[in-house]
Each structure stands twice: as C-alpha cells, then as structure tokens.
Amino acid sequence: MPALAVSFTLNGAATTVSAPAAERLLDTLRYRLGLTGAKEGCGEGECGACTVWLDGLPVNSCLVPTYQVRNRRVDTVEAADAAALEPLLRAGATQCGACTPGVVMTARWIVNHPEVLATHTVRELMAGNLCRCTGYDGIIEGIEAAMPAQAGRP
C-alpha cells in the first residue's frame, strides 16, 4: 500500500509521519510515533479507549484514517497535565487503566466545556467510554470534582 506523508500538529508540535493510506490514526500514534496512551479496546468505535482530540473534539482514533488529520490538530492523553487529574485519582476513576486514557480525554473535554452541563449530565456525556471496572461512579464523581466551581451548572 502506498505511504503518504502526513503533516499535522501533535500535542502542540509540528509532526510529519509517513503512513499507508488506510492506516488508522490509532496505529500511527501507537506504533509509528510511540504514543501508546490511547488503547485499542474494540477497533470499531464502541468503547472509546482510543479517544483523542481532533481539532479539539473527542474522536475514536480507531475510526480516523491518518491521512484525514493532515493540517489538523491532534491531542492525546500524553499531553494531559497530571496535576489536573488528581480529582479523578481521588474519586477512584481508574482501576485497570485500559479505558482510562480514553476516559481522561473525554473527561478533560467536559471539564474544558462546562457549558455542556446546561443540557447534558456527566453520566450522559461519558456514555461513549466503556469501563468494565468502576461502575462509572468514580469517573463521574472525579469529573464533577474537577469542574470549575459553579461554571455552566444549570
């Protein structure tokens, strides 16, 4: 399969990678760029373990062909600020950790967009990230604790 050179902004830095035309962004990140934070949980966009941001929006990187990120912005869990994740740790949001990088990317997006809580609950917003360990309460409480005070609350 012919390789394509794809240039994009990865965690704030200009990046160029050569990848086959059909390669998934998930594989490019993990196997070509060494960013193994995003995980493959299902390979079909159901579990969300591979969630990254594309131009600031959470996407399943197993469903994004790498060529589609040309000239766009990709952010991964590796760019997350560890200190900002303390509330998730304290609430028990991670157990086995396999869903966690995806959960963190959706969670950070919610925390950065408190206005969405005017129309949706955290429980609804997290429904795209499957977790088999926590029963979700730890994740939801962690996100609520990480939300800026009063912001966007209905």
Place this chain on the structure above:
Amino acid sequence: MLQRREGLAKLTGRERYVDDLPLDGFFWGMTVRSPAPRGRVTAIRFGRDVDWSQFIVVDHRDLPGPNVVHLIEQDQPVLAAGVVRHVHEPVLLLAHPDRDELRRAVQAVEVVVAPEPPALDFREPPRPDQIQYGADNVLKHLKIEKGDVERALADAPVVVEGVYETGAQEHVYLEPQGMIASLEGDTVVIRGSMQCPYYVLAALTHALARDESRLRVIQAPTGGGFGGKEEFPSHLAIHAALLALKARRPVKMIYDRGEDMAATTKRHPARVRHRTGLTKDGRLLAQDIEVLMDGGAYVTLSPVVLSRGIIHAAGPYACEHVRIDGRAVFTNAVPFGAFRGFGAPQTLFACERHMDVIARTLGVDPVELRRINLIRDGQSTATGQVITDGADRVAVVERALELSDWRGKRRAHAAHNATHPTTRRGMGLATFYHGGGFTGGGEVYLKSRLQVAGLEDGRVEVRSANIEMGQGAITVFTQIAADRLGLAPEEVVIAEADTARVPNSGPTVASRTTMVVGRLVERACDDLRRRLGLPESARGDAVRAALRASRRRGVVGEAVYEKPPAINWNDTTYRGDAYGAFAWAAYVAEVEVDLRTGAVRVTDFVAVQEIGKVINETLARGQVQGGVAQGIGWALMEECKWKDGAMTNNQLTNYIIPTSDDVPSIRVAFLEAPYAHGAQGAKGLGELPIDGPAPAILNAVAEATGTDPREIPLTPERLMALFD
C-alpha cells in the same frame, strides 16, 4: 487514605501494557482456528496468493513436550492434532513481521474438517453419537447432602418448585489478551496480561518440556481480568513461545476484540432447579437443588466452578435438610472458564429469584421470608459449616432497606403503577454470601509463599506472585506492609510479578488476594522484624534503623500459608468448612419497566455488605460498583448469540455491556465483623458484588410487572414475551 499507587501512571497514559512495551525486531503472531464444532481435520490448504516462505508456521508437531495445556485434566491440546472439538479451536500458528500481511495469510489458510455430530445443548441428554467424554459427557458430578431431604419434602406443608437459567457472559476486560515471548540466551521469557504467572509457568514447563530455570514469566500491567485471564493466558503464552522458538526472535500476539470474544472462555451457562419444602409462614424445611452447567469442549476449570456453584446454591439460609446435585457437562462449545463469582452467581441467581417466587406463592413478604431464614451464628450451611463469625446478617438487610427507602418507595411505586399508562416501577431484594479464598483444602494445597525483603536503599519490598489487574492489589499490599511495620507507603515497594524474582504466593483469583495473601504480607513483615532482631512491638524508626544497619546482608522475611486450625473440610463427602470466611450482602434494585418496549432501567441500586474490614474505602467501593455494573449487564443486556457452539455477536457493537448511562449511581455501604485470619480482619470482596444484582433486578421486575421472569439476560424481547 492511600490513593491507588499506579493511578497517575494510568491516568496519564504512561502505564505500559503488553502491547505498549518497546520491542525491536519482532514478529506478530496469529492463530488459524477450526471452522467446525467437531470432526477430523482432513486437510490444511495454504492459499497460493501468499509467499509462505516469509512466514513462520507452527503446528502440533512443533511442540517439544506433550500437546497439552496443563490444568486440572490434561485434555486440552495446545494445537489441534487431527481432531477438533469446538469452533475456533487453535490449529496453526503463524508469525510475520507485518501485521496486515499476517491477517491476510490467516484468511488464506483453509482447515478442512470432516464433520461429526456435535453436542450443542447442555440441557439435552446426549445421543450415543454425541458422547465424547466418559460414558455420558458428564465432566464432573458433585453432591452435597445434609439431613434427609426426601422425608422432609414429603412432610412439608408446602413445596415450591422452580427452574432458573442463566446465560454465558463475556468478561470484556478492556485490554484484550496479549503476550510477548522472547529468547534471552537459553531462557524463554514471557511478558503479558495475566492473573496467574505461576499457572503460565507450569503450563510452559509442561508443553515446552523445559525446566523452570530456562523459563521466566513476567506479568505486564493487566487491563482487567475478571477470571478471563486466570487460565486462558497459559494458551497464549505457549503459542507465543512456540512461534518465538521457531522464529528465533520475539513474537507478540495481541488478540483483537473479535478474536478475544469468539475464542476465549466465558461464564458457564447454567440451569438450576429448586424444590423447596416450607412451613406455611415460610420457614425452610428442605432444599432440593439440581445444578447443571455447560462446560464446553474441554474440562478447563469446570469441576471447581461447579464446586463453588453448588456450595453457594442453598443461599445464606439455615435449613436442616439439603441436597444439592451438580453436574458440569461436555458440549462442543468454546470452553467456558473462570469468571468473577466462579459458579456462585449462577446458583445464587436461582436461589434468590426462587426466594421471591416462594414469597409470592405463600403470600409472605420477601423481606420477612429472608429474615426468618437467614443463618444465625451457631447454625450451619449446606455443607455443615457452623457459622460463628459474629456478623449480623439481619443488620445487613436492615441497612439495605433503610438506605433504599424500601418501604417508602414501595408505597410510591404502588401509586405510580396504579395510574401510569406505560411504565411500572418496582423494588427487588437479594441476600447472599460469598466464600473467600480457595474452597476447602485448596489453600493448603497451594502452599502459598511470600517474602518481604529489606532493600539496600532502606525500603522494604513485597515479593508476591499476586498481580494488579485493577482491583488494587499494589495499593492494598502497600498499606498492609506499611501498617504492619510502621513505615510510610513510599517506603514499601511492590515487586513486579516475575517468576524469576517472586515466590509463588498463588493465583490472583477467588477473592483471596487481600484476605489470604494480605495475611501472608503481615506474617512476612513479622518474620522480617524477627530476622532484624526486633521485638514484635517494633515499628517505624526502630524498623528503619535495623533495615539501614542490615542493608548489605539483604534480610528477607518470609511467610508460608498455614491453615487456621478450626477449618476442616472433607473433599470426599463435601462436608465441613468450605471457606475460612463468608462475606454477607443484601442488595436492593429499583427498576422502571417500559410496557411498550420491554426495556428495563435500573433507577437506583443499594449494595450493603459485611466484609470483615475495609482496608481502602475507595478501592473497596470501586470493586462493589464495578461488580454491580457487570451484574446489571449480565441481568439485562449481555447476551451471547450462538452458532455451532461459538459466539456470533463477538463485537462490542452487538454484545452490549452497560455504559455510564445504563446504570444508576450505585450506593455502597460496608459493615465490619473482623475475620481473625484475614489481613487486618478483611474477608474476600472481589467476587461478592457480581452475585446479587441479577436476582435483585429480576425480583424488582417481577414486582413491578406481575410477571415471573426466570431467565437472564432478561432482554426486552424476553420480557415482552412474558407480557403476552
């Protein structure tokens, strides 16, 4: 409270699971599988479009040792040798540096099978041409007998019967199975996702005919297990090792979700029949219980799953006359295996749903029925184990009723149900128990050994084969060792589970890690203190000073499992103390049922349990909430669809597990009655929470709708059929 020690590494994506480990010059490995449930392999055809000289190909003739995955019985081949017994049975292994080419190559191999008649329904007695194990396809037959059931049933004023069925359940650990095999000198090194490094080591020793000094098994951070990584990783480790030995380079095998769901073990489907004699006001006089489980095409752990299943089948109740007859049978299904709860969820579902059927039949309040029958201290279980643990089982129920506002809600539901055109609401209760650790003499047989060593830098290192898979072993062991020695958590290191470095403290299964192995951590700390020449009371600075003074000598404390003297079990008669301790629980589910669609929504869930001692509240609560969510899935939505004994909906698009929006906030409370032989008084917890949700939810649906559901998963289709 100590936070999960590896938590930030997981939250920031830095934790390296097997597929994340740096690895150079390796081949990917994949498996060619049987297309048929039973038959003789008459040909293996390699497609012409593939340059096979570029591939490593392994079949059963490449095994240095016996073609067996070593477990309870030596019946399951590593690779099929001429005969296949289930769809997806491994036949060939392929390796190649390019994963896409490897995938195409797997598709290009045709395994030709001359079919023979498979046994596919475990509930049907096999025809003669379907017999493949012993005289009757029964893998294991076990019995528990207490008193005289026939006479007690004949004399009972009321007899209530019921048959209950539970479906298979897929673990869906978020990280699929994965293993790397490499050669380091003459040593085969395995790194992978697993619960039991020493099980993997034993299986490799056997199949590779290689002694332990030339084998090393290292557990990589493991993304969930739930029992699915108890016995199965032995298969994958042998497969990867065979490819690596032939390729003379590292081989990595990572299942994708489809292969993982189709080809690996699941929870045993079961049918349980109850015949119960009672007084008119609901006192249990006799319990006659038949348990039937589908074992699938090889024995795997089915005898032990059946054993735990029947021991829990009579529920946490006092009854003088009990007979439990259990059978696990062979079918040509993909073999079933360990899954959180290990047989108990199936039998407790039947028991607790049956209790509500009894309550409805007798016109007795379901709470009252349980209250009068719950075991009191001094009374005995079905195996004759006298319970004297001081736990207040009625108080557990009372707390669950109070937290769930049982009485208030039931009144409100009655009002709602009388007027609402399309929805019905209800509450359901389940009271249950779960034994911690291996059954009966199992812990004695394991002879678990654990070390706590003084390190050169003044810290101590806990060396155990018990692994972290999300349940919190690293954090709990840290707490136990730090508390015992008066050290800070940062002064405790938990060794990587590497069979070259840690002793065999047994498998990470059976809710045994905190209770049983944690106790070994305490005793190894005590031994370390003795070897440092310190009195029993020494803590903190006294320990630090002695560790500093001895750091060059490398002092190592050790503990070996010792049976608490009061535990006595007879494995022949199935009489005696089945477990060192039971944890006790009462769960309440509230549901809303949509009469138009048959959809059931769990709107509230209260989980109260007595677990001896809570060591880390966040972790303990997380275990319960996760187990309840998994139980909600099993009860309502997780349905394996079958064809020829293999799962056909082997993808997360149509095998539905609960999302955050499918479960309510799960409210958890603990009661504590310390267990003298558990770490800090703890009993086992990990499996308990999967036992209660399904019966509590079905009891709630029955109450809400007036139907009588007896089978899970209670999908909308099944419930709609009950409306008609």
